Amino acid sequence: MDNTLLARLQPLRQRIDDIDDQILQLLNERARAAQAIGDIKKEFDVDGPVLKPEREADIIRSLQARNHGPFTAEAIDAVWTQIISTCRGLESVLTVAYLGPQGSFSEQAAFEHFGHAIEPVRCDSFDEVFRAVEAGQADVGVVPVENSTEGAVNRTLDLLLNSPLKIIGERSIKIHHNLLTKSGTMDGVTRIVAHPQALAQCRDWLTRHYPNIKLDAAASNSEAARMAANDPTVAAIAGDHAAHAWELQAVASGIQDDPQNRTRFLAVGKIETLPTGDDQTSIILAVPNRAGAVYTMLAPLAGNGVSMTRFESRPARTGQWEYYFYVDMLGHRNDPKVAKALGELKKEVAFFKELGSYPRQ
Ligand SMILES: O=C(O)C(=O)C[C@]1(C(=O)O)C=C[C@@H](O)C=C1
16 A cells, blocks of 8 residues: 555544544443443342333434434434443343344344344244233334335234234334345246235336246245245345345345335334333224214314324224224323323224334334
């Protein structure tokens, strides 16, 4: 390297080394403070949860609010999620249940939300994720709830209806699909395998490029990737993490019909999440099947100035054209406006279930 170039880089690199030393010292001080918090928590409640979603959201948001850059808000989220994850792990390791072998989008969402210092509980279905958390085999679960191309993930909605678990957080991630094989070509491939949601998200692309190939459903995209890794007649649709985990090559990448394709995941658990000042509340409602019932059902929200952010319906399976309505609104259930709206709403409906209040992403 040119000597003058080196001479100019050297002091800056020295500066970075000094800063890294300070960061390291501060990270260890932070870790010791978290360990002390963990000891106090144990003193008061041995089996109580270490995870405090509202505190984690507060820390990251207030750093983002005070930040003047050039470090970006997204970088603050990623770096501090990992710092907090490590500190939390020193108090007690968080076990997280989610769908799929290594490399699934659920795993990516779990890492982006809770950091990497977690112990995975990998499940074969969304039902198993709920069961694992309900049975105490995992502290929390991460499940997809809606996709920007395909809409609601119906199985998750049905499980939320019947589960005692609460929603404790949300995380939306970009979903980028690839067509993957062991060789990186389609030679000898007789079928394309993926989770039905992924097949649906890539429907137009598949029709255009492989109109005659057999499409098969797998329990997860990472399961499809595992199959492709072991069988040269299989091509999988899966994300970059799965490609990496199963050492597959891309025949084509970014094959989702919508380049902005995103999936929103929910974190579910048994803990109660306190207000942060920027929260969302999710509920399920049902009303008798008569004219104007849905309008009346929602009137308390508008009447109390509570904004509805999502409205989804699922058949109640009574054969009577009755539905469960899944409603998200801004605010925490302890906020006076939300509490009043929920109180009024309960009186109007035939069925009411609170799914939880949690920090907005
Ligand atoms: O403040 C706490 O209760 C902590 O345990 C510390 C800490 C952190 O590292 O900042 C870690 C885990 C909790 O979920 C929240 C915050």
